[in-house]
Amino acid sequence: MAKSGYTRPPPVAEDAAALPAPIAVLYVANCGPAVGLTHDDVAAAFGAFGEVQGVSAADDSGARVIVRFREPAAAGAAMAALHGRPCGRLSGRVLHIRYSVPAPPKAPVAVSAPPVALSSSELGIPGIHLVQEFVSAAEEQELLAAVDSRPWKRLAKRRVQHYGYEFLYETRNVDSKQFLGELPSFVSKILEKIVTFPGVKNCTGKLVDQLTVNEYPCGVGLSPHIDTHSAFEEMIFSLSLAGPCIMEFRQYPKGSWRAPSVVSGTDEGSIQDPQCIRKAVFLPPRSMLLMSGEGRYAWHHYIPHHKIDDVAGQVIKRNSRRVSFTLRKVRMGLCECEYGQFCDSQSK
Numbered sequence: 001m002a003k004s005g006y007t008r009p010p011p012v013a014e015d016a017a018a019l020p021a022p023i024a025v026l027y028v029a030n031c032g033p034a035v036g037l038t039h040d041d042v043a044a045a046f047g048a049f050g051e052v053q054g055v056s057a058a059d060d061s062g063a064r065v066i067v068r069f070r071e072p073a074a075a076g077a078a079m080a081a082l083h084g085r086p087c088g089r090l091s092g093r094v095l096h097i098r099y100s101v102p103a104p105p106k107a108p109v110a111v112s113a114p115p116v117a118l119s120s121s122e123l124g125i126p127g128i129h130l131v132q133e134f135v136s137a138a139e140e141q142e143l144l145a146a147v148d149s150r151p152w153k154r155l156a157k158r159r160v161q162h163y164g165y166e167f168l169y170e171t172r173n174v175d176s177k178q179f180l181g182e183l184p185s186f187v188s189k190i191l192e193k194i195v196t197f198p199g200v201k202n203c204t205g206k207l208v209d210q211l212t213v214n215e216y217p218c219g220v221g222l223s224p225h226i227d228t229h230s231a232f233e234e235m236i237f238s239l240s241l242a243g244p245c246i247m248e249f250r251q252y253p254k255g256s257w258r259a260p261s262v263v264s265g266t267d268e269g270s271i272q273d274p275q276c277i278r279k280a281v282f283l284p285p286r287s288m289l290l291m292s293g294e295g296r297y298a299w300h301h302y303i304p305h306h307k308i309d310d311v312a313g314q315v316i317k318r319n320s321r322r323v324s325f326t327l328r329k330v331r332m333g334l335c336e337c338e339y340g341q342f343c344d345s346q347s348k
Ligand SMILES: O=C(O)CCC(=O)C(=O)O
Pocket: 212, 214, 222, 227, 238, 239, 301, 324, 326
């Protein structure tokens, strides 16, 4: 992000606090909107050491800021007084302060995040449907209690549970011959309700037979991907519980079913293909999303790794966790969709 033109300095061997102040700009970690402190609060606290010209986000975390003083001496005084100590004017938080460095020029193809829609009609992707308050707050608590009483499987950054069929992350597929059993009774009400969900087509047999529960800690997202066509049928439901997030959709006109490449050394928010179309939607807790048709087959979906999201100009904090229930139907043959370019059954 680095809107100030300044960024985090590279790691140094010695304690950065001991270095002389080359500039009047500080990189301050452990404060910002994600921990309940506004940029005005930060400006007021640092203003005790000299004129503060501005406070801005250092990155997308919401917990690191850039403080620009007019005079280097003021930056030095703030560093000496505040680094590594609880700051009374900032809710007693222990600040980690370093002298900032000018941010390197952005990769020319990097583009800013798309605006975040509040409804699927505003999002405007065929086949994507969002229903808010799909479950009540009491049902949400029951669902969370049910999964919390069952064993979680730990992945690198999040925890998961699989029902019906195990999802195999190495192949991004399932072993359709290994049926683990019927979906658990705690999702029975959801299964009854999705039959009448907007966008659901008549289908013979079960609408879904596989459930993946994901638990994302605050700041953890999901890399851009299309759920493997040969693994799952057309309709994919995702219920959000406990906390909000945004979901970004990306259409790569020259893409394939393989994961898209990103500019090396940058986060997944930066995209190599300038023709990529990006759209985003806000997923509040208790909402149900259906990905079907073009939105399921031809758009990558992605959850940015953010602690805060900018939703229609409002800063929305992620919760300590978001739990999602992804309901899908395992495909027993090849996929014959109209989106051959994105289909592993139809292209090599
Ligand atoms: O957490 C979600 O809502 C989406 C999960 C997802 O895309 C997946 O499991 O493939």
